[in-house]
Amino acid sequence: MNSVIIRPALLRCFMRTQRIISELRTHKPLCSDRSSCATEDSKSPKIYTKTGDKGFSSTFTGERRPKEDHIFEALGNTDELSSAIGLAREFCLDKGHIFTDQLDKIQCILQDVGSNIATPQSSARESHRKRTKFSPQTITDLETWIDHFTEELPPLTNFILPSGGKSSAALHLARTICRRAERSVAPIVRSGEADPDVAKFLNRLSDYLFTAARYAAMKETREEKIYRRPE
Numbered sequence: 015m016n017s018v019i020i021r022p023a024l025l026r027c028f029m030r031t032q033r034i035i036s037e038l039r040t041h042k043p044l045c046s047d048r049s050s051c052a053t054e055d056s057k058s059p060k061i062y063t064k065t066g067d068k069g070f071s072s073t074f075t076g077e078r079r080p081k082e083d084h085i086f087e088a089l090g091n092t093d094e095l096s097s098a099i100g101l102a103r104e105f106c107l108d109k110g111h112i113f114t115d116q117l118d119k120i121q122c123i124l125q126d127v128g129s130n131i132a133t134p135q136s137s138a139r140e141s142h143r144k145r146t147k148f149s150p151q152t153i154t155d156l157e158t159w160i161d162h163f164t165e166e167l168p169p170l171t172n173f174i175l176p177s178g179g180k181s182s183a184a185l186h187l188a189r190t191i192c193r194r195a196e197r198s199v200a201p202i203v204r205s206g207e208a209d210p211d212v213a214k215f216l217n218r219l220s221d222y223l224f225t226a227a228r229y230a231a232m233k234e235t236r237e238e239k240i241y242r243r244p245e
C-alpha cells in the first residue's frame with residue numbers, strides 16, 4: 015500500500031487555506047435558522063451555512079455581494095483552473111513526468127490568487143492586506159520553469175492544436191481556463207481592487223501551461239497536431 019507523504023510546503027498551503035476559509039466564515043451573518051447553521055462551538059461544523067442560498071456571498075473583508083459579482087466570477091474561474099490543473103497532474107503522474115511538483119505548487123499559489131481576489135482593497139483593513147499579499151516571486155519561478163522546458167523543446171514553426179496525449183491535452187485545457195481566469199481578473203485589477211501581480215501571474219501561467227503541454231507531448235513521444243488549412 016502506498017503511504018501518504020504530506021510535504022511541508024503542501025501542509026503550509028493547506029493550513030493557510032483553512033485559516034482563510036475559517037476567517038471567511040466568521041464574517042458571514044448568522045443563519046436565521048440557527049439549528050441548521052454551523053456555530054462556533056459545534057464540534058464538526060457543517061460545510062453548508064445556507065447563507066449563500068439567496069444569491070449573495072461574502073468577500074474576505076466581510077462585504078455581502080451578489081453571486082454574479084466580478085469577484086465571485088473570478089474566484090470561480092480560479093477554482094476551475096486549479097481543478098483542471100489537478101486533473102492534468104493526475105495524467106502527468108501516471109506518465110512519470112518530472113514537473114508534477116511544479117503543478118502542486120501552482121495549485122497552492124492559486125489559493126493565494128483567490129485570497130487576493132476575495133479581498134477588495136476598498137474595504138480591506140491592514141490585517142487583510144497583510145494576510146493576502148501576493149508574492150511576485152511566483153512569476154519569476156514560472157519564468158524559470160518555462161525557460162527550462164524551452165531549452166529542450168524544438169522551436170515552434172506551426173500553430174499547435176491541443177493534442178499530444180492525455181497529459182498534454184489536459185494541460186492545454188487548463189491553459190484555456192487560465193485565460194478565462196485572466197480575463198475575469200483583468201477588470202478587478204484595473205479598478206485597483208486586486209494586486210496587478212495576480213494578473214501577471216495568470217498571464218505567465220498560460221504560457222507555462224502551453225510550454226508544459228508541449229514538453230509532455232515530447233517526453234511521451236506523442237505527435238502534436240498542427241494546424242493545416244482545410245482544402
Ligand SMILES: Nc1ncnc2c1ncn2[C@@H]1O[C@H](COP(=O)(O)OP(=O)(O)OP(=O)(O)O)[C@@H](O)[C@H]1O
Binds near residue numbers: 063089
Ligand atoms: N458560486 C460561487 N463562485 C465562486 N465563488 C463563490 C461562489 N459562492 C461563494 N463563493 C465564494 O467562496 C466562499 C466560500 O463559498 P461558500 O459556498 O461557503 O459560500 P456561500 O454560498 O455564501 O455559503 P453556503 O454555501 O454555506 O450557503 C464564499 O465566502 C465566497 O467568497
